[in-house]
Amino acid sequence: MGQDARGGRLVRWTGSGDRVELDVGDIAQQVSTGRLPDWRAVDGLVRAAHERYRTVEDGEVADYIPILAEADPTAFGVAVVGVYGGVHEAGDAGQPFSIQSISKAFVFALVCQELGHDAVLERVGVNNTGLPFDSVIAIELHDGHPQNPMVNAGALATTALVPGTHEAERWAFIIDGLSRFAGRRLEVDEVVYESETATNQRNRAIARLLQSYGRIERESRHVVDLYTRQCSVLVTARDLATMGATLADGGTNPLTGEQVVSAEVARDTLAALAASGLYERSGEWLFEIGLPGKSGVSGGIVTIAPGKGGIGTYSPRLDSAGNSIRGQRATAYLSRSLGLNIFASDVTRREAPEGANG
Ligand SMILES: NC(=O)CC[C@H](N)C(=O)O
Numbered sequence: 001m002g003q004d005a006r007g008g009r010l011v012r013w014t015g016s017g018d019r020v021e022l023d024v025g026d027i028a029q030q031v032s033t034g035r036l037p038d039w040r041a042v043d044g045l046v047r048a049a050h051e052r053y054r055t056v057e058d059g060e061v062a063d064y065i066p067i068l069a070e071a072d073p074t075a076f077g078v079a080v081v082g083v084y085g086g087v088h089e090a091g092d093a094g095q096p097f098s099i100q101s102i103s104k105a106f107v108f109a110l111v112c113q114e115l116g117h118d119a120v121l122e123r124v125g126v127n128n129t130g131l132p133f134d135s136v137i138a139i140e141l142h143d144g145h146p147q148n149p150m151v152n153a154g155a156l157a158t159t160a161l162v163p164g165t166h167e168a169e170r171w172a173f174i175i176d177g178l179s180r181f182a183g184r185r186l187e188v189d190e191v192v193y194e195s196e197t198a199t200n201q202r203n204r205a206i207a208r209l210l211q212s213y214g215r216i217e218r219e220s221r222h223v224v225d226l227y228t229r230q231c232s233v234l235v236t237a238r239d240l241a242t243m244g245a246t247l248a249d250g251g252t253n254p255l256t257g258e259q260v261v262s263a264e265v266a267r268d269t270l271a272a273l274a275a276s277g278l279y280e281r282s283g284e285w286l287f288e289i290g291l292p293g294k295s296g297v298s299g300g301i302v303t304i305a306p307g308k309g310g311i312g313t314y315s316p317r318l319d320s321a322g323n324s325i326r327g328q329r330a331t332a333y334l335s336r337s338l339g340l341n342i343f344a345s346d347v348t349r350r351e352a353p354e355g356a357n358g
Contacts, residue, residue, distance in 0.1 A: 042080055042088045045337050049330040050078045050090035059317030059325040062297040067195035071097065071299065071316040077237035078330050081245040082309040085254045089238055096234040097314055098192040100296030101133065101150070101322075103178065103230040104158070105277065106243060108149040109251075109269040110177040111161050113261045117268055123161060123215075124154045128276045128283075133322060134202050136209060144213025150276040150294060156207045159227045160216040167222060174230050181243040183255040186233050193232035200228055231296075237312040240302040244310020254309075270304055281321045289332050290341030301327040305340040 054076050063069035077092035112120050125147045129138035133151040146154035164170035179186045207220035207227075216223055235243075246253040247270060250263035261269075273292035278285040285293060291311075293303035299316035301324050311334055313327035335341055341348070 042082070042086065042338065045334060046078050046080050046088045047090045048337075049333045050076060052333060053315075053326045053329045054091065056326050056329065057317070059319055061299070061316045062318055062322065065192070065196045065199060065297070067192050068098075068298055068316075073317055075299075075314060075316060076326055077312075077314040078334075079236075079238040079241035079312045080309055080334065081238070081241040081254065081312075083245055083249040083254050083307065086309075087238065087241070087255075089241075092314060093237040093241075093312070095314060096189075096236055097298045097300060097316075098189050098231060098296075099178075099233045099235045099240075099300065100231045100298045101155070102235075102240065102294045102296040102300050102302050103174075103233060104150050104155040105247075105269060105273055105294040105302065106178055106181050107155070107162070107174055107230055108158050108272060109181075109247070109261045109265050110173065111158050112265045112268055114163050115161060117264070120149075120158070120161070124149045124157050126272045126275055128280070130280050133279045134206070136202075136206060139206065139209055139213075144210065144215050146210065146215060148276040149272055151279060152203055153206050153210060156203065156223055156227055157210055157215055159230065160210075160218050160223045162226065167226065170226055171229060174226065175233065177260070178230070178233055178243075180253065180256075180258055180260045181246050182235060182239040183242050183246075183253050183258075184239070186235060186239070188229055188232045189234045190232075193229055196228050196232060197225070200224060203227065235300065237300065237314040240300055240312025240314075241310045242312075244302040244304045244312060246310070248304045248306055248308055248310050270306060273304070278323050279321050281319070281323060285323075285328070289328075289335045290343050291331075291335055293331065295323040295327070297322045299324045299327065301331060303331050303335070305335075305338070306342065308338075308340060311335075 061071050061073050075092045079089040079093040127147050129147045131138045139153050146157040148154045149158045162170045204224050207224045210216040211220040247266045251261040251266040252259045270292040276282050277294040291303050295301045301313045303311040313330050315324045315326035317325050
């Protein structure tokens, strides 16, 4: 995908090399009616978000999965992909890292697509636990019912619903689906997978607990293995922005044109993210940023501006809930400066970006 503005036309090339011409007047019309932010300004703002927060050194790199402790704490990438297909990036936006918990959002969407809204609501739930992502207490407090798909209990319950007659088929469902969201073939980092497999006793305990309550009908160790694999898939900040843009675009990947999930599933996934995407900090996140998002312990965050685009960030230093600190700040800056907050009126949308968190 490339793009170039010539005269009144914006020329784009799709991933398959097709040339597409858009009328700049049409884009300006869409911007003025609020359907798109002013994408011409996005390149500069993405660079500014990177520049502004790249020296922030608060937070710690996750180390409960041993290999994650080896991540470069200075790495920082920011990317935005618009629903019209523009790609804007700064810093280490092309650096691969394991997707970790961010996979939960997309596997949830893929499973919803298969099983439907009601079945998933019944089996997994969509309420915030108010507790850390790997909480066992949250399960006990609710009679063994997982509360939402964005923390480990609900994510394991979701992965247990992945269709297939054997493990290889179930894995193909996940990796093919995640790849369609990213618009390119994704792969597992086997070193991350081995490292987490050797140390994921807690997830095994959560899955067994769910199994004991009859909430997981399959053999729990197979479910944990599939879940650990999905968390070990390598992505970049650019991939996350594309995956987010696909949810923003009603389930259609703006770079490949493929309908990955239905518009209804994209909508429902965003609602679940708004409630729980940043674990017990989801309320603060929504208050500051006003957009559905999902974080992972390797330092990625995906954020979705419905109807507008996706934001992907990568920076491994985390707050105590497991959310990337620079990623949160850069995303807050972009949300403010692009006027993306879904709760904003036309008056508050014009707020100065300097008001961004930090
Ligand atoms: N919050 C996360 O990113 C957790 C993902 C990690 N694979 C785990 O299950 O512990």
